[in-house]
Amino acid sequence: MPTPADRQYSSSHEWHKLEGDTLTLGLTQFAVDQLTDVTYVEMKKAGTKFKAGDVIGEVESVKTTSDIYCAVAGEIAEVNAALADKPQLLNTDPYGQGWLVKVRVTDKGGLSKLMDSKTYDAQHP
Numbered sequence: 187m188p189t190p191a192d193r194q195y196s197s198s199h200e201w202h203k204l205e206g207d208t209l210t211l212g213l214t215q216f217a218v219d220q221l222t223d224v225t226y227v228e229m230k231k232a233g234t235k236f237k238a239g240d241v242i243g244e245v246e247s248v249k250t251t252s253d254i255y256c257a258v259a260g261e262i263a264e265v266n267a268a269l270a271d272k273p274q275l276l277n278t279d280p281y282g283q284g285w286l287v288k289v290r291v292t293d294k295g296g297l298s299k300l301m302d303s304k305t306y307d308a309q310h311p
Contacts, residue, residue: 189307194300198255212285216310221247224276227269235261238296257296264288
């Protein structure tokens with residue numbers, strides 16, 4: 187699956203898609219491939235405020251548990267409830283139905299540290 191060009195990527199393999207003041211966050215295909223079969227997703231609750239770089243949740247797979255980070259500061263506006271019953275959506279559609287959270291952004295500064303899709307893909311061929 188090609189890495190979408192309409193979002194930015196962190197070195198910890200989260201994608202960040204900003205639309206207005208709302209950012210959607212998910213995991214990259216590379217991350218999902220490394221995790222293999224995702225078995226559980228737990229994100230902080232809607233209303234949780236956090237700083238750029240904070241852990242805002244975790245994803246468990248048959249191999250490991252991985253923390254989820256967000257590059258911007260903000261407040262969780264929505265958690266993808268579908269992942270509670272179907273965590274495998276991360277495996278089958280990481281850039282679509284497998285999104286993790288939507289964030290009301292209070293400080294976009296962290297976005298400047300993220301990579302575009304070409305730079306991310308060059309590091310993860």
